[in-house]
Amino acid sequence: MALASASPFSGFPSHKFLFSNPRNLLPSIRMASEAGGLGEFSSRSALSSPSPPKILDSHLHVWASPQEAAGSYPYFPGQEPSIPGDANFLLKCMSEAGVDGALIVQPINHMFDHSLVTSVLKKHPSKFIGCCLANPAEDGTGIRQLEDLVLKDGYRAVRFNPYLWPSGQKMTNEIGKAMFYRAGELGVPVGIMCMKGLSLHISEIEELCEIYPSTIVLLDHMGFCKPPMTDEKHNTFSSLLKLARFPQVYVKFSALFRISRKQYPYEDAGDLLSQVISNYGANRVMWGSDFPFVVKECGYKEAREAVSLLANQIPLSSSDLEWIMGRTLGQLFQ
Template identity: 70%
Template sequence: MAERVISSPKPAAKIIDSHLHVWASPDEAVDYPFSPGQVPTLPGHSDLLLERMREANVDGALIVQPINHMFDHRYVTSVLKKHPSKFVGCCLGNPAEDGIGIRQLEELVLKDGYRAVRFNPYLWPSGQKMTNQIGKAMFCKAGELGIPVGFMCMKGLNLHIADIEIFCSEYPSTTVLLDHLAFCKPPINDEEKQNFEDLLNLSRFPQVYIKLSALFRVSRDPYPYNDITQTLSQIVTRFGADHVMWGSDFPFIEAECGYKKAKDAVVEIASKLHLSSSEMEWIMGKTALQLFSGNWSS
């Protein structure tokens, strides 16, 4: 009689949070002080994050350096080193005119293992664009290091779309991330419609990826943020699910619906669109796994 072959079950897809922050607890702040005027009003230490991730069955996350610690990455670095199978890091780009940020970026990537860098345009010197000499050099360096560049367009994509298009055109091998749907809310007027169309049109650049993150920031509705349904439909249609990734924006989400519900909201919104299981795997983790090369093995 032939031996019966029992096939192994398909491994569960990893759930990866593509956007969150951590900062020191009051006790930890003795060794990892906050920047002047940037003391947080919410707890955001790593032990709390790990507890929330366990509750929500989230396997790993990309930690984005918070402005609370500005360019002092020591706290996030300590968390990355303590939990290498849970976290990878996204550093904060320093656009200082002396070029120190370019050297710091290289060190954080090569020495400390950071896998992305965030460009915050509001940290650039007054009156200067992200595409100034330092900005282009830092963006180019990110491409050489093989890491994505994330953009925070908090005051409106219209203020930064020209810079982003220049970066994409001049450096097509550098991956671009747009945090929090580029802060594009479901449009209700002509200016917002144009902003959203500009976002969709960035799909012509294959290196552009969208973070479906911090839904409480971009929705006009209370939880579960149902007005994002149409937004997600158009984003997936134009970019593809393999260019979209979920993110919570912990710990800010704690003051909104809570961490687990932030994850559940995306699943609920996607269910209304009847996305395939494959598309959901990309959005909930596979895209991030592909981009950030994390050791998300436990």
């Protein structure tokens, strides 16, 4: 029975162990990566294990079906989805694509009501882990909610959406800093969504990383950086690469349809991936689909296959590809 319910995130070192003393360990991990140590560990693990590498999706969403929304899990007013994104649909897509597990990011369709995602996590504990949505309310209630979601409901990450902050305020305000620091104390990474452009938020990210080096950061969708075509865009992408100097920063190579200027298989994303790996190392990069949005763009299975096609184009080593397609996420979220 234990084997049947084994988590796809098992078999990797826990991030709470790896970052138990981040000030000392993070530079060591970075040096090990640069020296090829982690890549050698990956190769040895693959050789010693008879099972194939696990495929893990670092970024997807689920929301209630219309029937569920009419009952126990209503949508947030004005955020009714236009496409299906229920858990049964997701499980079907993952099965067809051969994806073993995933990190579910709380969708804005349910805003700060996490009951739907929590129900999915409890129903499928061997398949999913959760990333809650930070509530930057000025009264500080979001900090207590974060604690409850992590300590009581088992969420393993938290998402900062800067566009939910009060008008005119930044993620570096008093509440933002308190939540960012508390996330580090709880051992949960902070995912940051820069939908309107990384350049608008790069200074906030740098400030938070400098002040709180113990808090892990996940950059959603590669900071929404597309292949640069202007000096301004080149500078923005360069700032993404320079964030690699903070060893707690990881990059999600996710939602390729959002960062590519071409149709599937998103060939122009290959050069972006190559540069990100050169700066961060494959062990700080993770693939994500952005389900269910990706389904109408190219299909869920195709989203997984796109990375393999890009790996052949770059080219990318099998070890690096293994890190991106699951080992990085598995290491952080055992």
